[in-house]
Amino acid sequence: MTALYLAFLNSWRGLVFGARTERAIRLELALLALGLPAALLLGGGLWVRVALLVSLLLMLGAEFLNTAVEKLCDHLHPDRHARIGIVKDLASAGAFLTQVIAALIWVTALIDRF
Numbered sequence: 001m002t003a004l005y006l007a008f009l010n011s012w013r014g015l016v017f018g019a020r021t022e023r024a025i026r027l028e029l030a031l032l033a034l035g036l037p038a039a040l041l042l043g044g045g046l047w048v049r050v051a052l053l054v055s056l057l058l059m060l061g062a063e064f065l066n067t068a069v070e071k072l073c074d075h076l077h078p079d080r081h082a083r084i085g086i087v088k089d090l091a092s093a094g095a096f097l098t099q100v101i102a103a104l105i106w107v108t109a110l111i112d113r114f
């Protein structure tokens with residue numbers, strides 16, 4: 001129980017740090033805050049609502065991982081280097097793909113609803 005609590009504290013520190021320092025994370029947190037009531041209002045059944053919320057959480061989680069990779073790169077190798085650029089581009093591509101997934105799910109749910 002204590003280990004679980006300590007793990008949660010680490011995650012909470014990460015959430016707060018990310019929200020304080022990263023504009024992209026703040027933007028996606030705002031999208032989640034808007035998406036939560038929108039998903040509930042949109043209806044379409046329980047699984048549609050879950051898919052809408054999961055897509056936003058997935059996107060936010062990927063943004064945190066992308067930020068972690070960027071920070072690690074900048075800390076370990078502050079100078080510019082082609083391989084650091086590739087690593088950051090790969091992490092960015094991962095985050096981008098989750099944004100495409102979220103857009104697909106939201107557009108499909110909206111088309112289906114209206």
Ligand SMILES: Nc1ncnc2c1ncn2[C@@H]1O[C@H](COP(=O)(O)OP(=O)(O)OP(=O)(O)O)[C@@H](O)[C@H]1O
Binds near residue numbers: 024081082084091092
């Ligand atoms: N040290 C570096 N060496 C080489 N290229 C770099 C370096 N730092 C950044 N880049 C290039 O600039 C891009 C943007 O990196 P940056 O660290 O500024 O992230 P960002 O602007 O927050 O991008 P995003 O959040 O869209 O992934 C990287 O994807 C990479 O192509």
